[in-house]
Amino acid sequence: MTDAISSEKIMETLRANLAAINATVDRQEASVVTEVGDGIAHVSGLKTAMAGELLKFTSSATGRDVYGLAQNLDVDEVGAVLFGNVEDIKEGDECRTTGRVMDIPTGHAMLGRVVNPLGQPIDGLGPINATHRRPIEFKAPGIMDRQPVCEPVQTGLLAIDAMVPIGRGQRELIIGDRKTGKTAIAIDAIVNQRSTDMVCIYVAIGQKASTVAAIRESLSRHGVLDKTVIVAATAADSAPMQYIAPMAGAAIGEYFMYRGRDVLIVYDDLSKQAVAYREISLLLQRPPGREAYPGDIFYLHSRLLERACKLSDANGGGSLTALPIIETQEGDVSAYIPTNVISITDGQIYLQSNLFFQGQRPAVDVGISVSRVGGDAQVKAMKQVAGTLRLDLASFREKQAFSQFGSDLDATTQYQLNHGAHMMEMLKQQRYSALDVRDQIIAIFAAKEDFLDDIDLENVTLFRDELAAYMAGHCPKLRAHVMDGKIDDATARRLRARISRFKKTFLVEHPNRKRLEDVEEAAENTVAAPPEGGPQP
Numbered sequence: 001m002t003d004a005i006s007s008e009k010i011m012e013t014l015r016a017n018l019a020a021i022n023a024t025v026d027r028q029e030a031s032v033v034t035e036v037g038d039g040i041a042h043v044s045g046l047k048t049a050m051a052g053e054l055l056k057f058t059s060s061a062t063g064r065d066v067y068g069l070a071q072n073l074d075v076d077e078v079g080a081v082l083f084g085n086v087e088d089i090k091e092g093d094e095c096r097t098t099g100r101v102m103d104i105p106t107g108h109a110m111l112g113r114v115v116n117p118l119g120q121p122i123d124g125l126g127p128i129n130a131t132h133r134r135p136i137e138f139k140a141p142g143i144m145d146r147q148p149v150c151e152p153v154q155t156g157l158l159a160i161d162a163m164v165p166i167g168r169g170q171r172e173l174i175i176g177d178r179k180t181g182k183t184a185i186a187i188d189a190i191v192n193q194r195s196t197d198m199v200c201i202y203v204a205i206g207q208k209a210s211t212v213a214a215i216r217e218s219l220s221r222h223g224v225l226d227k228t229v230i231v232a233a234t235a236a237d238s239a240p241m242q243y244i245a246p247m248a249g250a251a252i253g254e255y256f257m258y259r260g261r262d263v264l265i266v267y268d269d270l271s272k273q274a275v276a277y278r279e280i281s282l283l284l285q286r287p288p289g290r291e292a293y294p295g296d297i298f299y300l301h302s303r304l305l306e307r308a309c310k311l312s313d314a315n316g317g318g319s320l321t322a323l324p325i326i327e328t329q330e331g332d333v334s335a336y337i338p339t340n341v342i343s344i345t346d347g348q349i350y351l352q353s354n355l356f357f358q359g360q361r362p363a364v365d366v367g368i369s370v371s372r373v374g375g376d377a378q379v380k381a382m383k384q385v386a387g388t389l390r391l392d393l394a395s396f397r398e399k400q401a402f403s404q405f406g407s408d409l410d411a412t413t414q415y416q417l418n419h420g421a422h423m424m425e426m427l428k429q430q431r432y433s434a435l436d437v438r439d440q441i442i443a444i445f446a447a448k449e450d451f452l453d454d455i456d457l458e459n460v461t462l463f464r465d466e467l468a469a470y471m472a473g474h475c476p477k478l479r480a481h482v483m484d485g486k487i488d489d490a491t492a493r494r495l496r497a498r499i500s501r502f503k504k505t506f507l508v509e510h511p512n513r514k515r516l517e518d519v520e521e522a523a524e525n526t527v528a529a530p531p532e533g534g535p536q537p
Contacts, residue, residue: 028097028098029048030095030096031045031046031094032092033091034091036082036091039081039283040079040080040081041057041080041082042077042078043055043077043095045076046070046078049073049097050073052137053097053099053101054069055069055080055096056096057089057095058093059088059089060090064088066082066085067083068095069240069244071284072284081239081240081243082238083118083244101137103135104117104134104252105119105130105133106119106131106132106251106252107130107131108131111199111226113125113128113229114212115229116233117233117247132255134254136248136251141311145314146310147311149170149346149376149377150376151168151377152437153166153189153193153264153321154192155192155434157188158443159366160349160362161378162440163366164347164369165373165375165382166321166347166371166373168262168310168319169308169319170346171344171345171347172347172348172349173347174324174326175326175328176351177327177328177351181362182269182325183268187215187218189264189266190202190228190264191219192434194222194227197262198264199228199229199262199263200227200228200264201228201230201253201263201265202215202219202230203246203266204234206234206276207234207268209236216230232245239276239279240280242276245273246267250307257311257318258311258315259318260318263321267322267324267325270325270337270341271326274293277293277294278294278297281293290336291336293336298344301324301340305322305345307320324341324345326341347370349369351363351365360424360428366389367394375387379441381441381483382444384486384487385487389448393424395420396421399413399417399420400417400420422447422457422460425461426444426461429461435468439468442467442471442482445492446464446495449496449499451503455512456512466502466506467506470502471502478498
């Protein structure tokens with residue numbers, strides 16, 4: 001007696017036969033290019049193409065393959081942006097779907113290398129043996145997969161670490177006019193990671209190739225290139241390459257983040273990426289919106305920056321810290337792109353042109369710069385000594401503006417003006433002269449205890465730097481102790497004693513010019529004064 005045929009057996013047999021048929025079918029759909037120009041190709045058909053799918057174009061003239069990214073999915077055709085040798089593709093060339101989204105090679109082998117947004121080396125040091133691939137577009141981790149930002153990223157810049165602290169997993173915007181030191185802050189932050197466990201990624205978008213080469217040389221000279229990946233889409237590259245450059249950098253950073261590493265990535269700058277995306281969108285005949293940007297430009301930047309986070313311990317505890325850079329025109333932060341990115345990020349570092357030209361470097365406007373992570377990204381001692389620093393400097397700037405009217409000032413106002421001027425001078429730093437967080441804490445402590453107020457302004461930074469060297473050489477235990485927690489009364493007394501002792505030596509080696517002038521003037525008056533009862537001149 002034969003077994004009864006059941007519906008379950010029929011369904012199982014059909015599924016097996018369909019699977020066998022699908023395995024032999026070429027899933028790639030082929031079509032031809034109907035129009036190409038300015039790095040944009042229009043392909044007829046391709047009914048199965050997906051948004052963001054990687055397309056393979058084959059040049060009939062050279063036989064080489066060129067890849068593109070599907071963007072517009074119209075009824076009769078697909079609009080795609082081309083990467084690589086776009087001049088090879090002509091009308092009538094073949095185009096095939098690949099069935100996968102665009103991805104790039106990643107891995108530890110990329111550290112110390114300069115690559116283009118396709119992951120290909122452009123530094124002349126040979127091929128990269130990449131072990132993994134990651135999609136350039138990837139969904140950001142959800143709320144439950146994250147944890148609060150609580151560890152600091154030390155930039156070595158006093159003005160930032162004290163008042164605008166950056167945490168691991170934060171998105172801190174650097175915004176300002178052209179030539180105000182935006183890239184300098186980002187590169188200094190990378191250089192300061194040479195003794196930490198952070199992996200660094202610098203994404204150059206629309207920069208000159210010579211500028212990228214100079215940055216690579218600086219990173220190499222300061223010993224941090226071997227833990228840095230440079231992704232470069234220079235001004236000579238096409239708009240599609242500049243468009244995907246930040247996403248390629250994020251994909252490389254995510255490789256390390258999902259393996260429990262801490263990553264610092266700099267997007268320099270997203271203004272140029274927005275311009276490239278606007279160019280692509282207009283060539284694809286998408287409707288323009290405000291300032292001719294496409295309507296989804298906000299979504300482009302938001303899904304990029306949302307990928308920066310601090311993962312939960314269950315997911316490895318890695319982090320991706322993003323420092324996007326935006327260039328403003330004449331300080332106009334109310335323009336379309338600046339307002340978009342400001343609303344996405346967790347804080348902003350504003351750089352002012354007038355401060356830069358006055359010699360305040362870095363030209364951080366502490367009055368309007370903000371970090372929405374705040375003291376959670378600071379060590380306890382730094383949070384203690386720098387708690388009122390922002391208010392003190394804001395009060396100084398206000399009184400400085402009123403003092404320009406030339407009215408008589410009372411003693412309290414004169415003290416505040418003098419104290420504020422010395423505090424502003426203390427915040428000045430040259431390039432590549434990072435301060436250890438312990439030295440920053442001691443310098444701010446000395447300033448708040450009025451040790452700087454009678455030092456000549458031009459000697460304040462020298463006093464700060466030599467104090468750091470003195471504490472490292474003569475008081476290493478006390479210097480290290482400030483990292484243990486808040487500064488208690490006993491530690492404060494020891495710090496005052498050590499700083500006072502150093503100041504006496506400093507004033508002997510670098511006497512105040514004003515004091516010397518006062519002494520010389522008093523000596524001249526003593527010599528010129530006639531003896532009492534003697535003949536008058």
